Amino acid sequence: MTTDTDGGSGEPALTIDELAARAGTTVRTVRFYGTKGLLPPPVIGPRRVGHYGRDHLARLALIEELQHQGMTLAAIERYLRRLPPGLSHHDLAIHRAAVASWAPDTEETVTAAELRRRAGRPLAEEDIERLVAMDVVRPEGDAYRLDPGLLRLAVQLLDVPLSETAILAARTVLTEHARAAARELSQLFRAEVADRTEADVKSLSAHMQPLVVQALLTAFQRSLSAEVHQWLAGP
8 A cells, every 4th residue: 555654745655666566667677776866765754664756756757768769778867967956746747758759659559457557557447538538548449559658648637637628739739839849940950960970960869859858848837837927917
């Protein structure tokens, strides 16, 4: 059973076994990431038991996405060191979504059990129905067709009090603007590397990806904050 030692704030306090199960990884991997500095240390509770929370889950999901893109452990360490300190699990989730957008579109067919494992949390039938309504998974007989890059983000949206219609509309807005930004940035970078070697192009791409993701995240957060403040201030 998941314990809660934060005074009832709603932040899950997971043991290392629970964290590994929720993240779809092993205890050995979690400990390894901790020794490498990829995961912050747990909060030590009663009886010297370490407890982990949403930030650890989100960081494990980001590491998984970076591995999915073919980054080595050393490259992942460099990427995580560039992140600003104190990022919340929401910020890390946005980072993961932005990183996933650099990968080519991929879909996989998985069993219901594998879908629940990848979600990193229990999924009731109504949860799966919402994921289907959000166009993140599609039933195919006894299996499901899914986009791995969107699944974790969509699972977090299950707890957000928004309708599927609003979520789909927001996804359309974000996708259209992200593609426009990617297209313009691609044209800019293409002009910069027109006369360079293939090795130089690959090196520039590897260095620019985390910087561009951070720049996009920062710009979006500031713009969204300004819009929210303006909205709350009223006409």
